[in-house]
Amino acid sequence: MIDPRVLRDDPDRVRAAQAKRGLSDEVVDRALAADGARRAAIAEYEAKRSQQKSMGKQVAQAQGEEKQELLARTKELSAEVKAAEAAQGEAEAAWQEALLSIPNLAAEEAPAGGEDDYVVLEHVGTPRDLQAEGITPRDHVELGRMLGAIDLERGAKVSGSRFYFLTGVGAELEFALVNLANATAREHGFTQVVAPSMVKPRAMEGTGFLGQAADDVYRIEGQDMYLVGTSEVPMAAFHSEEILDGASLPLRYAAFSPCFRKEAGSHGTDTRGIIRVHWFDKVEMFVYTTVEESFAEHQRLLDIEKSFLEKLELAYRVIDTAAGDLGLSAQRKFDCEAWIPTQGRYRELTSTSNCTEFQTRRLDTRGRFGQEIRPVATLNGTLCAIPRTIVAILETHQQADGSVRVPEALRPYLGRDVLEPVTA
Structure with a gap:
């Protein structure tokens, strides 16, 4: 609050x-x-x-x-x-x-307006023009089928629309991405966490996800529990009702968890493939620090996200999200959007938000600074959301025969330089 x-x-x-x-x-x-x-x-x-x-x-x-x-x-x-x-x-x-019911106060620097009023801060890399290279672009659905990596039909048969199986090199690619993300987090001093995907109402409400985002949350019938849409939720509640030693800040965590979203309001949007799904795995950075240090920490999280996308050799842009498109808890949010060749546009891959004291006031997380006890600040940042990252990699690094070149940074984790088709 x-x-x-x-x-x-x-x-x-x-x-x-x-x-x-x-x-x-x-x-x-x-x-x-x-x-x-x-x-x-x-x-x-x-x-x-x-x-x-x-x-x-x-x-x-x-x-x-x-x-x-x-x-x-x-x-x-x-x-x-x-x-x-x-x-x-x-x-x-x-x-x-x-x-x-009052959202966090948007930063003065955040653009005013709604979803379409973002400001582009920078472009990094050159979007690949496949047709100029003489390649007929294949989308990730076709590439996933050819590589034996993504099975949408069986996902729908077993679980319904917006579900999928990652198979063969698709599953290997997920584990490689998680391992690269974790290695990146360790390089930057983050403590790794495997976080629960089910939380009590206090955790969900404390992070602001039972407000404007309530329609997108899965509630478990017959139990007072929710499935999380991001490990930001359990990590924000991790130190709830605690007084932290101010000298120990910042506390930096990188949490892996499955994430679940109803995708309410997205009917008819991104129905093809794995861009917008009900379940996905993610590595999320989460930081506790002081409000005074939170602004520099926000930039630090953005820089880590950018470095990860550059390891994957993706062209992307960074946007400053408009105030009307911020979540309830966020004071300011930056998104990194990767170029998706077959869509001819940038799509969000990562985001990072500074929530200042908004969540900690709700969850009663404070720090002791000498004789003073006061709320601390929280920040979150996506390091790797698996499905969209797979989409960007497959489409960006595809070759004429349907194979996909593996970015160099991923090769030690994947054990191969190229993903070869298993079917025409």
Whole structure:
């Protein structure tokens, strides 16, 4: 959640942030009113409790008829205290609900607007023009079939649409990518983690995924559990309700996990192949640090993502995501989008977000800095989302006969220089 002091002391800043995301500022007025009602309810309850304590002393000293009158009044006051306590609880709940519905305040540098209002920060590499090389482009579906790497038909038969099997060199390619991603993470001082893919509601809510993204989340019926869409969720909750040693920061983790997404709202979009699927594996970077250091750390995560794409010899661009396309928790987000030859456009492969204190306030993760205890910042960054990375590799490095050249950085993990077709 946002810092309540910012809401109280500078509500116009919050209103401006809402406008930048294209959202109504009604929630700001609602939250301020709820805060006022909460404070009034606290004052009323404390006044009643004080009166109750004072009357208790009077009863102890009173005699006869006066004592009976005081006892009668004490009974009435007890009911009033209970009512005031209940009102205080309701006011607190209304305040928390309003506060939790306000997204993180988008960075001043983030572009205003929606999904199409991003700003391109840089292009890296030259998109491959296969036709200019005399190659008839094959998409990843055809290449996957020829290589015996991707089986969409059996994926649909077994699990339904947007599921798939990786077989043969497809499965080998996943493991090679995971190993390269893990080696890259270790090079940069990250602790490797295998994270659970099922979490309690607190973890999901604490990371903001039961807000605007709730429709895309799988809930396990009959259990109070959710399947995660990213290991950002369990890693954000990893240190929940803890006070970290400020001297130990930053804490850098690289977590592997399966990820599950309903892809709600994507009906008819990317229905061919494995660009947009319900399940995939991913290696995700996650960092705990101070807010002051979070901005430099954000750039560091982006640089690591860029270096990984360059190891895969992919042409890509970096975009600064517009405020209206940020997740609830993000203050700013950069996406790296790789060139997909058969689509003739860039598609997102990785992203990195600075969530500042938004998640840690919800999950009660703080740091001790001398005599001061305060919330820390969290950041996340995709190092390798397997299916889309496979798509980019197959299409970018395809050759005229349907074989695929393996990027040099992957060869030690894959044990071959070229993926050869097994069928025409």
